[in-house]
Amino acid sequence: MLTRREMLRGTVATASVAAAITAEGEAEAREAKPMPDEALGLLFDGTLCIGCRACISACKDVNKMPADRTELEAGNYWEAPLDISGKTLNVIKCYREGSGLHKDEVKDGYAFTKVSCMHCVDPSCVSACPVSAMTKDLVNGIVHYSVEACIGCRYCVEACPFGVPRFTYDTPFPKISKCQLCQQRYADGKYAACAEVCPTGATLFGKTRDLKQEVARRKALKPGEKTVYPRGKIGGTDEYIGISKRYVDHVYGEKEIGGTQVLHLSGVPFDLLNKPPLPDISPARTSETLQHMVYRGLVAPFVFLGGLVALAYRSMRKPEAKPTDKPGDDKGGAP
Template sequence: MKRRDFLKATAGGATAALCGIGTAEARENKEPLENAIGILYDATLCVGCKACVRACKEINGLPPSIMGEDVQYDAARDVSGDTYNVIKVYKNGTSEQKDREVDGFSFAKKSCMHCVDPACVSACPVTALDKNPQTGIVQYNPDTCIGCRNCMVACPYNIPQYEYNDPRGQIQKCQFCNQAGVERISQGLLPGCAEVCPTGATLFGTRRELLEEAKRRLAAKPGEAYTYARGRASDGLHTHDKEAPEYRQHVYGERELGGTQVMHIAGVPLQKLGLPELPERSYASIAEGVQHTLYKGMIAPAIALAGLAFVVKRNTSKADQDDPQSKNSRRPEPNNDRGEP
């Protein structure tokens, strides 16, 4: 088959595929699991002590991120193969007042959001990333991973990190302290960050109860006494009273891309804390809608195959006609030794 004919046939298949895209319908967002667990990060409670960063490293066996010869302690500035959870600072103008957008500052947390309908899981071609059917934790299986890094491109929060400095590199990200060899959640323990947080800025619980708690806080009048839980949202054992701050009326993670199991509230706009403005429709639902429409009943590949088969058959017939040895040839048979007609 000539290259030009092959391209023509595949173009026919591609056109059929594009017609499929035109009519593709996104599936619905996935709903949060009944018992999905989560974290509520309240930036107004965070004092920037980084105990959560240290506990995460210790529990998950991660080395410190040394930033140059003069800084001989963990000074991770972002998530990496060695850091699953990092605390950052927002500053504006004189940075005088905490949790104020102008001339103020705020702490911010960055770690896996454990999306309800995760793009990383949808993008992984070998299900090395999947969602635990009970807890909703987005977990990683290094034995299945082929290192394609699709998950890194797909994640809207830039969370999965590849170990570039290791020839047998893997993807690294928070798994709620519940991967092989750690398994704190399955043993009824808290993730390390929530256990050590001295103020309850990182609070553990079910997504449902954390969302209710976040909305209660947002409804509190600034300056009124509020009782904050520490560690686990529901046990009521460790609490402290504090005046409620002026919260932004936004629970980040309630709706973004179909919701997340790690949610954030703050006194400054959440976008200033590195959390991107995102639509409610999950990227996974859109991408899978297109794929499933294209491959529904294998219609697009069948059309492409039919196009290829047609061109092959046509070229075969033409070649046969041009071939004097072919029984289909319309050339008259040679009638002498020189092969003349």
């Protein structure tokens, strides 16, 4: 029979083990993911963009995407399509205020921004996908979508802080649609089509570490200076000569949700461009840390319960046979 002392001792022991497991779980926050050394990305410099939208057409062309039907908004006949969708992976949006006459000015000004996948360093879409249909390339960091693996749950749509993945509801076999940095073109020595056609180098393709150096160079320029900008891809031979502008002191994508491989420069604050302020820590990291804690937390009660069951079982077992027991009696002694 289990005595009260044994019961108490067992309870304390199992509770200690359970508490230790829980404490260990709380201490283990998931590490931040580093940017791959060879990460590829884009730099969009809104001060260089002239709003020609060649990048939208080129993106549709190389990705074989159909035309998007857009209801034109009164007073906004320029923006069509209005947003990315199952048929459009890249759009240029325009900020306007007052007379809208002055480029990259807040008051009475206008400015352009690009909307497409940011290729996050720690992508929420990858973390949320239950079947690994969204994956991040370990070498170039491109966030890739596999239509074969996708089960259509749309968790990635809900998880993306930039609202990028779109589900093609209006097709017989719906799938997720998002920019994959034109990776299908690399084997032929080509690169992102939106960057290749951009006449001013406003959209520039390259390794993210090189793009960051270009960002630092541009930020150090004196506004109004005549400047040579790389055009197409960084390290290529094409150039564009322009006049440097004043930038807001923020590189969008440098820190947002743990960093992204696509970076944005602008002459007007990013909140005016519908680029949301986001924390530095990725939602993927936060949710995975919480998950680990919950699972660890669930282990503790099971360990506690298991300990109590073991104690109870031990108390109910038959007593061990004693050496004085006679052979052949029913108490389990040696023959």
